[in-house]
Amino acid sequence: MGFSERVCQICGVSFNVGRIRTKDEPTKAGWGGRLRGNSPVFDPECEADGCANEERMIPEFVCHDGSVSEAEQAIEHLAGPSCISTSGYSGHRITWKEMKDCTQVQCLKYKASDWEPEPGDEDFVLQSRDAFLTGISTGAPDEFEVHRLEPVRHGVRDTPMTNELLDDDSEDGMPMHAQCFQVFRELSIRKFGRTDIDSLIDLWAQQGSMENRFDDFQETLDLQLVVHQLHRHVPGTEYMVAHPHDVEGLNDLIDRCTINGAAHTDAVFENSDDKAHVADPFASLPPELRLMLLLQLERTDVTNLRLVSRSFQQLPQKYFHNLITTEMPRVWEIDNQEPGTINWHQLWCALSAADGGAGVDELVRAWVTDGEYLHVSAEL
Ligand SMILES: [Zn+2]
Numbered sequence: 001m002g003f004s005e006r007v008c009q010i011c012g013v014s015f016n017v018g019r020i021r022t023k024d025e026p027t028k029a030g031w032g033g034r035l036r037g038n039s040p041v042f043d044p045e046c047e048a049d050g051c052a053n054e055e056r057m058i059p060e061f062v063c064h065d066g067s068v069s070e071a072e073q074a075i076e077h078l079a080g081p082s083c084i085s086t087s088g089y090s091g092h093r094i095t096w097k098e099m100k101d102c103t104q105v106q107c108l109k110y111k112a113s114d115w116e117p118e119p120g121d122e123d124f125v126l127q128s129r130d131a132f133l134t135g136i137s138t139g140a141p142d143e144f145e146v147h148r149l150e151p152v153r154h155g156v157r158d159t160p161m162t163n164e165l166l167d168d169d170s171e172d173g174m175p176m177h178a179q180c181f182q183v184f185r186e187l188s189i190r191k192f193g194r195t196d197i198d199s200l201i202d203l204w205a206q207q208g209s210m211e212n213r214f215d216d217f218q219e220t221l222d223l224q225l226v227v228h229q230l231h232r233h234v235p236g237t238e239y240m241v242a243h244p245h246d247v248e249g250l251n252d253l254i255d256r257c258t259i260n261g262a263a264h265t266d267a268v269f270e271n272s273d274d275k276a277h278v279a280d281p282f283a284s285l286p287p288e289l290r291l292m293l294l295l296q297l298e299r300t301d302v303t304n305l306r307l308v309s310r311s312f313q314q315l316p317q318k319y320f321h322n323l324i325t326t327e328m329p330r331v332w333e334i335d336n337q338e339p340g341t342i343n344w345h346q347l348w349c350a351l352s353a354a355d356g357g358a359g360v361d362e363l364v365r366a367w368v369t370d371g372e373y374l375h376v377s378a379e380l
C-alpha cells in the first residue's frame with residue numbers, strides 16, 4: 001500500500017504543503033512537504049521563464065523523534081514569475097507569511113474514561129462530554145502520526161490521526177489546521193452560542209471519510225484538483241493554504257476606509273438633474289422606506305433602479321454596509337466597527353477589487369492544468 005495522506009478534516013487540504021521561494025527571498029521562505037523532509041522543493045520538470053534549480057546547504061535540524069539530521073547539500077527550485085511547478089506554491093503568487101501555520105496540526109481526541117481537567121483547558125473543553133483539544137504541532141505530520149504537539153495537553157505529545165475512524169477503541173485524533181478549528185469555533189458560537197466540539201467529533205466518528213472529509217459532504221472542484229497522493233500545488237489554488245484569520249493587508253485596507261473628520265457624507269454618488277423632469281413615484285417615500293426597498297433588491301436591480309429613478313441616484317452608506325455583511329459574511333474584522341466610522345462604499349469597492357483575483361486564478365488553473373481541469377469541469 002502506498003503513501004496515504006491525512007488531511008485537515010475541516011477544509012480537506014493537506015498539511016504537507018511546500019513553497020518555492022523566489023531568488024530574492026530568504027531561505028526560510030522555501031520548504032518542501034513531508035516526503036522531502038526539511039529539504040526545499042526540487043522540480044527538474046519546471047523550465048518556466050525565470051525559474052532555476054540551484055544548490056543550497058540544508059543545515060542540521062531536530063527530527064520529530066529528537067534525533068538531529070546531518071547538514072546536507074540539496075538542489076532547490078527557485079520560482080520565476082511564471083513558475084508552473086505543482087510541487088510547491090510559487091513565492092510570486094503567495095507570500096510565506098500568508099502560508100503561516102499551514103503545515104501545523106491540531107487534533108480533537110476522545111476523552112479517556114479517567115480524563116481529568118488540567119490548567120489551561122478552555123471552557124468548551126471542560127464542558128464537553130467527549131472531546132478535548134491537543135496542542136499544535138511544530139511542523140508537518142508523518143503519514144499517520146503527528147509529533148511534537150505544543151503545549152502537551154493531557155499527556156498527548158504525539159498521536160496517531162485519521163480522517164476515517166474505523167475502530168471505536170482507536171487512539172486516533174481528528175486532524176485539523178488550528179486556524180480551521182478557529183473558523184469552526186467562530187461559526188459554532190454564532191450559530192449555537194457555544195463551541196460545540198461534541199457534535200464535531202461525533203460527525204467525524206460517524207461520517208469521517210478518507211475520500212472527502214465527511215460522507216455526503218459537498219466537495220469543491222478545487223479539492224479534487226489538489227488532493228492526490230501528494231498535495232498538488234496547482235497554481236491558482238494558493239488561497240486554500242492561506243491563513244484565514246491573519247489576512248495580510250486586510251486591516252490596513254479597512255483602516256484606509258476609516259472616516260476622519262466631519263467631511264463625510266452619508267450619500268454615495270453624485271445627484272444629477274438629468275431626470276428632474278421624470279415623474280418619480282418613489283420621491284414621496286422617506287429615506288428609511290427607500291433603504292428598506294434597496295435591501296430587498298439584487299445588485300443588478302439596484303443598478304437599473306438608479307438609471308430610472310432620481311430618488312435612488314444616491315445610495316446611503318448603510319446599503320453598502322449591508323452588501324458587505326451579506327455577500328462577504330466572513331469578513332469578521334468589521335464586526336465591531338461602528339456604522340458611522342467607515343466609508344462602507346469605499347470598503348466595498350476595495351474588498352471587491354481584492355476578491356477579483358479569484359477570476360484570474362480560474363484562468364491560471366485552466367492554463368496550467370490544461371486537460372485535467374477541463375476534465376474535472378466536465379464531470380459537473
Ligand atoms: Zn484546514
Ligand SMILES: [Zn+2]
Pocket residue numbers: 046047048051052077078079080082083084085
Ligand atoms: Zn518553476
